[in-house]
Amino acid sequence: MTAEATAGTVVRTQPQIQSELMKSRVAAAMWFLVPMLVALAIVAGWPLLRTIYFSLTNTSLNNLYGGDFVGFKNYLSWTTLKSGRTVFSGLLVDPAWWNAVGNTLRFAVISVTLETVIGMIVALVLNAEFKGRGIVRAAILIPWAIPTIVSAKMWSWMLNDQFGIINDLFLNLGIISQKVAWTATADTAMTAVLIVDIWKTTPFMALLILAGLQMVPKDVYEAAKIDGVHPVKVFFKVTLPLVRPAVMVAVIFRLLDAMRIFDLIYVLTPNSKATKTMSVISRENLFDFDKFAYGSAQSTLLFLMIAVMTGLYIWLGKVRFDGGDR
Amino acid sequence: MAHIELKNIKKSFGLVDVIKGVDLEIFSGEFMVFVGPSGCGKSTLLRLMAGLEDITSGEMTFDGTLVNALAPSKRGIAMVFQSYALYPHMTVYENMAFGMELAKSSKEAIKERVEKAAELLQITPYLARLPKQLSGGQRQRVAIGRAIVRDPKVFLFDEPLSNLDAALRVATRLEIAKLHHQMNSSTMVYVTHDQVEAMTLADRICVLRDGLVEQVGTPLELYENPQSLFVAGFIGSPKMNFLNGEIASKFGANTIGVRSEHIEIADREGAWKGKVVHSESLGSDSYVYVDIGVGGDPVIVRQEGTHLHQPDAAISIAPIPGKVYRFDKAGKPVRN
Ligand SMILES: Nc1ncnc2c1ncn2[C@@H]1O[C@H](COP(=O)(O)OP(=O)(O)OP(=O)(O)O)[C@@H](O)[C@H]1O
Ligand SMILES: [Mg+2]
Numbered sequence: 001m002t003a004e005a006t007a008g009t010v011v012r013t014q015p016q017i018q019s020e021l022m023k024s025r026v027a028a029a030m031w032f033l034v035p036m037l038v039a040l041a042i043v044a045g046w047p048l049l050r051t052i053y054f055s056l057t058n059t060s061l062n063n064l065y066g067g068d069f070v071g072f073k074n075y076l077s078w079t080t081l082k083s084g085r086t087v088f089s090g091l092l093v094d095p096a097w098w099n100a101v102g103n104t105l106r107f108a109v110i111s112v113t114l115e116t117v118i119g120m121i122v123a124l125v126l127n128a129e130f131k132g133r134g135i136v137r138a139a140i141l142i143p144w145a146i147p148t149i150v151s152a153k154m155w156s157w158m159l160n161d162q163f164g165i166i167n168d169l170f171l172n173l174g175i176i177s178q179k180v181a182w183t184a185t186a187d188t189a190m191t192a193v194l195i196v197d198i199w200k201t202t203p204f205m206a207l208l209i210l211a212g213l214q215m216v217p218k219d220v221y222e223a224a225k226i227d228g229v230h231p232v233k234v235f236f237k238v239t240l241p242l243v244r245p246a247v248m249v250a251v252i253f254r255l256l257d258a259m260r261i262f263d264l265i266y267v268l269t270p271n272s273k274a275t276k277t278m279s280v281i282s283r284e285n286l287f288d289f290d291k292f293a294y295g296s297a298q299s300t301l302l303f304l305m306i307a308v309m310t311g312l313y314i315w316l317g318k319v320r321f322d323g324g325d326r
Numbered sequence: 327m328a329h330i331e332l333k334n335i336k337k338s339f340g341l342v343d344v345i346k347g348v349d350l351e352i353f354s355g356e357f358m359v360f361v362g363p364s365g366c367g368k369s370t371l372l373r374l375m376a377g378l379e380d381i382t383s384g385e386m387t388f389d390g391t392l393v394n395a396l397a398p399s400k401r402g403i404a405m406v407f408q409s410y411a412l413y414p415h416m417t418v419y420e421n422m423a424f425g426m427e428l429a430k431s432s433k434e435a436i437k438e439r440v441e442k443a444a445e446l447l448q449i450t451p452y453l454a455r456l457p458k459q460l461s462g463g464q465r466q467r468v469a470i471g472r473a474i475v476r477d478p479k480v481f482l483f484d485e486p487l488s489n490l491d492a493a494l495r496v497a498t499r500l501e502i503a504k505l506h507h508q509m510n511s512s513t514m515v516y517v518t519h520d521q522v523e524a525m526t527l528a529d530r531i532c533v534l535r536d537g538l539v540e541q542v543g544t545p546l547e548l549y550e551n552p553q554s555l556f557v558a559g560f561i562g563s564p565k566m567n568f569l570n571g572e573i574a575s576k577f578g579a580n581t582i583g584v585r586s587e588h589i590e591i592a593d594r595e596g597a598w599k600g601k602v603v604h605s606e607s608l609g610s611d612s613y614v615y616v617d618i619g620v621g622g623d624p625v626i627v628r629q630e631g632t633h634l635h636q637p638d639a640a641i642s643i644a645p646i647p648g649k650v651y652r653f654d655k656a657g658k659p660v661r662n
Contacts, residue, residue: 217409217411217414219407219409219410219411220411220412220413220414222378222405222407222411223405223407223411223412223413223472224413225377225378225397225398225399226376226378226398226399226403226404226405226425227399227424227425227428227476228397228398228399228400228425228428228429229399229424229428230428233428237424238413238415241415242414242415
């Protein structure tokens with residue numbers, strides 16, 4: 001009788017002990033996550049919710065708590081005139097907004113594409129073995145390490161129409177015949193922004209890709225050598241497929257970054273219609289034009305766009321953030 | 327089919343001399359095995375033959391043509407790497423077909439060759455899989471299959487079995503032996519540090535030591551006629567027993583070597599008396615470790631069948647006459 005009872009207890013407690021262990025593990029994991037979650041909720045979650053809320057009100061900057069709820073009026077509203085014509089207003093029909101969307105997309109696509117291609121080339125070079133490779137690797141990060149405000153100001157001086165070194169250089173080389181106001185001219189403003197951004201961000205891209213390149217086993221290249229694969233073919237048939245996961249992750253990071261570009265443009269080409277991006281225009285509305293609710297609506301839309309793009313990209317590219325896919 | 331000749335081949339990495347002047351002839355259709363202790367330069371020598379490393383000085387010819395500066399793909403070789411070196415993102419079929427596709431062979435020709443090789447190595451069911459979905463042994467067979475598809479004049483193997491477990495190693499070893507018989511027109515060069523592999527596979531063995539050839543010969547030549555203390559100690563398992571001092575001088579040598587299978591448990595004239603340190607039985611054989619009181623490692627004696635000896639029991643052992651190898655101070659055999 002006693003023996004039976006004992007045996008019964010043992011059998012029953014066994015799984016209990018295991019689940020207890022599991023429980024304590026889950027609890028420990030939660031405790032480690034809590035500081036992070038709290039910090040995120042405070043610095044990201046709460047402002048995001050506030051912004052979304054503001055976008056549904058008619059709040060103004062001088063009375064942040066006195067706004068009334070107006071529904072989606074900031075996004076789209078319409079009135080029917082006596083003549084029977086319907087007039088739309090709101091963010092979704094605002095040409096200035098769509099101009100900014102176009103600028104942002106153009107900037108994001110061109111800069112990320114060029115940064116990826118150039119970054120890949122730089123990474124391939126840095127992956128080769130040569131003397132002083134460590135120093136070059138460190139040196140190439142310098143543009144990335146300089147704060148954007150500083151490098152934007154630096155470039156804005158270099159591109160200055162009166163005293164800029166670029167104009168001086170190009171004039172002396174005979175590339176241009178008269179001084180160009182690079183950042184102020186509508187035709188060249190976007191190009192100037194792109195050049196500075198590419199100069200600044202390619203190193204980051206290169207380093208991310210380099211990390212991927214170093215994961216490719218060396219013996220595979222030797223097998224390719226014995227198979228007699230042309231180096232160009234090795235790149236497209238062997239290297240590229242193997243670093244694809246790393247490149248995908250790098251491209252996502254950069255794309256998200258580029259979509260909310262603000263500081264560079266704010267410093268380099270303020271008030272140029274040709275380069276105004278979504279972030280720039282929403283800041284303008286929020287603080288300069290006293291259209292706080294309208295600016296909030298723009299910020300919200302920008303957030304939604306980035307969220308959708310990220311979702312699509314991850315889904316289409318089947319990206320795995322652990323760098324796997326092999 | 328290729329006749330390979332190495333003339334005073336040297337290789338340095340920076341200031342480090344790794345291969346220090348190797349002269350070697352590998353006949354066409356021969357199975358040559360490189361053995362030697364770790365770091366002696368076996369892989370380096372093989373990679374020099376593959377063209378994956380540049381020769382520092384010396385001449386290497388394949389069928390009489392100098393190949394020193396020839397690209398790996400032009401040498402008519404195929405290499406099987408210790409790490410398999412399969413393309414991770416290609417299926418087994420694509421891995422095997424890649425080389426031929428680059429050579430712009432027709433689709434049918436590729437298919438035929440790949441399928442034939444797959445059948446030979448019994449990897450047909452896995453042709454559509456990625457390397458990561460295969461076991462180590464299967465991957466190794468794919469790597470060998472990729473080499474076969476290239477239809478090379480020379481196969482180069484760098485420790486192809488070292489990542490496999492014991493049973494699989496024996497099975498794959500047999501397969502490589504079979505392969506050699508079926509493709510007896512190809513020259514094979516095989517690096518290993520497993521001397522059972524060396525003894526069973528090789529037509530001839532080349533023992534390397536510290537970047538130099540120590541001895542080249544058939545497995546039996548090396549076993550029966552080692553030309554140095556090093557080779558004597560390297561070939562054969564368990565390791566040959568070496569004895570110095572008084573015992574050796576009785577034989578007129580600085581060092582004598584006796585293989586464990588050439589020592590009897592017998593109390594006759596000239597026998598060595600000692601006591602059992604340990605004994606182990608492997609079923610078909612038994613090994614007795616005997617301390618004969620001259621210092622150094624215990625003498626290992628091999629007995630057929632199962633025998634058990636109590637530790638510390640007194641024992642007397644004697645070498646079979648005529649089976650004692652004698653070496654002088656320089657480690658060379660004593661002749662008279
Ligand atoms: N790329 C290299 N640069 C510098 N030294 C090298 C290089 N490759 C090999 N070595 C050196 O050359 C020597 C021989 O190396 P190798 O790989 O040929 O040895 P091994 O006989 O194949 O040894 P193992 O049995 O361990 O594979 C080693 O001392 C090694 O450190
Ligand atoms: Mg090696």
